[in-house]
Each structure stands twice: as structure tokens, then as C-alpha cells.
Amino acid sequence: MEIAATTTVTVAPQTRRLSHAFSKNLGLVSSLRFDLSGRNFSVANPSLRLPVSTASMSAFAAEKISPESYLDNRESRVLHFVKYHGLGNDFILVDNRDSSEPKITQEQAVKLCDRNFGVGADGVIFAMPALMALITPCVYSTQMMCGNGVRCFARFIAEIENLQGKHSFTIHTGAGLIIPEIQDDGQVKVDMGEPILRAEDVPTRLPGNKGESVVTGELVVDGVSWNVTCVSMGNPHCITFGTKDGQNLRVDDLNLQEIGPKFEHHEMFPARTNTEFVEVLSRSHLKMRVWERGAGATLACGTGACALVVAAVLEGRTDRKCTVDLPGGPLEIEWKEEDNHIYMTGPADLVFYGSAMLE
Numbered sequence: 001m002e003i004a005a006t007t008t009v010t011v012a013p014q015t016r017r018l019s020h021a022f023s024k025n026l027g028l029v030s031s032l033r034f035d036l037s038g039r040n041f042s043v044a045n046p047s048l049r050l051p052v053s054t055a056s057m058s059a060f061a062a063e064k065i066s067p068e069s070y071l072d073n074r075e076s077r078v079l080h081f082v083k084y085h086g087l088g089n090d091f092i093l094v095d096n097r098d099s100s101e102p103k104i105t106q107e108q109a110v111k112l113c114d115r116n117f118g119v120g121a122d123g124v125i126f127a128m129p130a131l132m133a134l135i136t137p138c139v140y141s142t143q144m145m146c147g148n149g150v151r152c153f154a155r156f157i158a159e160i161e162n163l164q165g166k167h168s169f170t171i172h173t174g175a176g177l178i179i180p181e182i183q184d185d186g187q188v189k190v191d192m193g194e195p196i197l198r199a200e201d202v203p204t205r206l207p208g209n210k211g212e213s214v215v216t217g218e219l220v221v222d223g224v225s226w227n228v229t230c231v232s233m234g235n236p237h238c239i240t241f242g243t244k245d246g247q248n249l250r251v252d253d254l255n256l257q258e259i260g261p262k263f264e265h266h267e268m269f270p271a272r273t274n275t276e277f278v279e280v281l282s283r284s285h286l287k288m289r290v291w292e293r294g295a296g297a298t299l300a301c302g303t304g305a306c307a308l309v310v311a312a313v314l315e316g317r318t319d320r321k322c323t324v325d326l327p328g329g330p331l332e333i334e335w336k337e338e339d340n341h342i343y344m345t346g347p348a349d350l351v352f353y354g355s356a357m358l359e
Contacts, residue, residue, distance in 0.1 A: 077358045079104060079112075081119070082156060083351040086148030087328030088299030089122055090351065093156040096126035108358050119356060122295065125149055127157060147233070147302015151188040151348035154180035159350075176234065189345040192303070195310045195335075196232035204230045204238070205268045215314045218244060221262050229311035233342070236273045236293070237307035238263055241280060241317065251279045251289045260291030274301065276308045283318050287325040299328030306342045309333040 081092045092112060096103055102124075104112070109124045111117065123146070154169055168181035179191040197213040199206060206214045206228070214230040225244035231237045242248040254277055263275040272293045279287040288308055290301040305324040312318040313335055321334040332345040 078355050080355045082353050084152035086151045086348045089148035091152045092121045092124045094126045096128035102126050154188050155348040188348050192306050192342045194340045202230045202232045202236050231307040231310050233303035233306050238273045239276045239308045239311035241278050249279050251277050256297045276304045278308050280317050285323050300326045305331045305333050
């Protein structure tokens with residue numbers, strides 16, 4: 001089965017403070033409705049309604065209209081969605097297959113993702129007949145990837161198509177073909193394609209030291225020389241296992257909020273970069289923390305887990321099949337020698353169904 005593509009919207013780190021605010025109440029909740037214009041929402045199931053208001057009704061116009069017109073207009077401004085997460089990396093998913101344009105604007109998506117005044121999510125993904133596009137408050141691109149988002153997208157498509165059991169999809173994206181496969185146990189295995197290693201294609205201004213690739217190159221950050229390997233999985237990644245003085249990382253000791261932005265905005269990365277700080281536990285077991293470009297510290301990054309296994313193999317630190325521990329949980333990553341493709345296996349879990357009232 002082929003699915004044309006997705007569009008993803010991500011938001012700034014200040015929207016990430018709360019996680020899955022309603023997940024603890026799923027036993028009571030069958031639907032949620034948010035009003036982003038008035039910051040009003042209600043949570044309901046067939047026998048329970050709990051209205052909550054955080055703003056006055058004064059913004060509503062005083063013009064008289066019929067009840068029918070009011071209800072028709074109200075419904076036209078409602079966005080129906082499903083929320084999923086992959087290891088805590090959470091997404092709002094929208095069935096947009098009837099249009100090649102997203103149903104909401106970037107501004108509306110940012111508000112929707114706000115964890116205080118919206119639904120709360122790391123991004124919005126649209127199932128639509130177009131290329132995969134990533135929108136942030138400062139950049140729009142059709143060439144970006146999100147590994148956790150792809151897994152959530154696969155589960156969403158299986159649900160809206162009412163597919164049961166093991167299924168695979170072909171997703172056409174600006175970064176290439178991505179092939180997720182839902183396993184019998186509900187996990188999602190994704191063929192993430194081949195890594196991009198050529199320095200100028202990552203992109204990085206660091207000089208290639210292994211052919212045209214940067215493998216165990218030197219990056220100076222605040223006067224400290226770090227060993228770095230640069231990989232693109234459709235988005236740029238800088239992977240480090242430690243400093244040039246041979247000191248290996250203990251990732252739990254890192255002050256990620258301080259050092260992460262210095263890597264992200266380093267002049268050697270013209271498009272900025274995601275950064276993976278990695279601790280080697282064994283030849284088949286890695287532990288990482290990630291600083292994502294434009295998002296900051298996150299619980300999980302699927303493309304980052306893929307990129308760091310490539311880096312670990314290139315540096316001779318691990319075998320090609322590894323478990324990667326992220327703050328949100330583990331992913332299984334394999335870089336197959338026979339086809340040069342990277343395969344990622346991990347969960348994608350339903351959080352809730354909902355609808356939002358848009359401005």
C-alpha cells in the first residue's frame with residue numbers, strides 16, 4: 001500500500017513543558033474539544049462533561065445569528081485529530097487526504113501544539129497527497145525527516161484505513177522513500193533508507209577526513225575539542241562520543257541546556273544541526289541524549305538514533321545492530337551491510353482522539 005506523504009509542524013521548546021496532560025484520565029475521556037481562540041476547552045465522555053474556561057467570552061462578536069448558522073460556522077472551524085507518541089515524542093495527526101494543502105496554517109499549528117493553551121504536541125502531521133514537509137516557526141522544508149513521526153504516521157494510517165495485523169506502507173517524502181511496517185506486536189519497523197555521509201550534503205563546513213565524509217573530525221566548542229561524526233538522515237546530525245583528550249561521555253552528567261545550543265548554532269553547520277551525545281555501554285548497546293535543532297532537549301529522536309549507530313560503526317565502536325536507550329525508551333537500530341539501509345524498530349502509541357476549535 002502506498003501513502004503519498006505527510007506534513008509535519010514542530011514548535012519551539014517552550015511548548016514542550018507538559019507531556020500528555022490527559023493521558024492519565026483516558027479511562028474517563030472519549031473526546032476532547034479545544035478552542036484555541038478563546039482558550040476554552042471541555043473534556044467529555046458519553047456520561048461526563050467537565051467544562052473549563054481560562055479566558056472571558058468578551059472576544060465574541062455581538063452580532064445576532066441563527067442557532068443553525070452558529071452551529072454550521074462552529075463546525076467549519078473544528079479540526080478533528082488523533083494524538084500519538086513515539087517514546088514521548090508526541091504528534092497531532094490529521095486526516096488531510098482530501099487536499100494537497102494542510103487544513104491549518106503554521107500559526108494555528110503552533111498554537112495547537114502549545115502545551116498550556118493548546119492540545120500540546122511536538123508537531124502536527126497531516127496525511128495528505130503531497131510531499132513530506134517540515135514547518136517550524138523559522139523554516140519550511142520538504143526535505144526533512146522525523147523517525148518517531150513516521151512510526152506514529154504508520155499507526156494512524158492503519159487505523160483510518162481499518163487495517164489489521166502486519167502491514168507495510170511506502171511513504172513518498174522529499175528526503176526519499178520511507179517504508180514503515182507494522183509488526184504483529186504493534187511495534188513499527190521503518191526502512192529509513194541510506195545515510196548521507198558526504199560533508200556538503202549533511203551539510204557541514206567541517207573538512208572531510210575520510211574521503212568526503214567527516215568521521216571523528218574535530219569540532220571546537222567553547223575552547224574544547226570534540227570528536228564528531230556528521231551524518232544526515234534527511235536532516236543533519238552531529239554525533240559525539242567524547243572529547244579529543246580521550247574522555248568518553250557519561251551522558252547523564254551533561255548540562256544539555258548549556259552545551260546543546262552551542263553545537264546547534266555552530267558556524268560549521270550552515271543549516272544548524274541536531275546533536276547526539278552518546279555513551280557506549282557495549283558493542284550492541286548505546287545510550288544517548290539529544291539536542292534537536294529548533295526544539296532543544298527531547299525524549300526521543302528516531303533519525304538521531306539511526307545516525308548515531310552509523311557513526312558508531314564508522315568509528316569502530318559497535319556492531320551494526322544495536323539497542324539505543326533514549327530518555328523516552330529504547331529503539332532497535334540496524335544498519336544492514338547488504339543494502340546500506342538503516343532499519344529502526346520501536347513503538348507508536350495512541351494517546352487520545354480529539355477536536356480543536358480554530359481561530
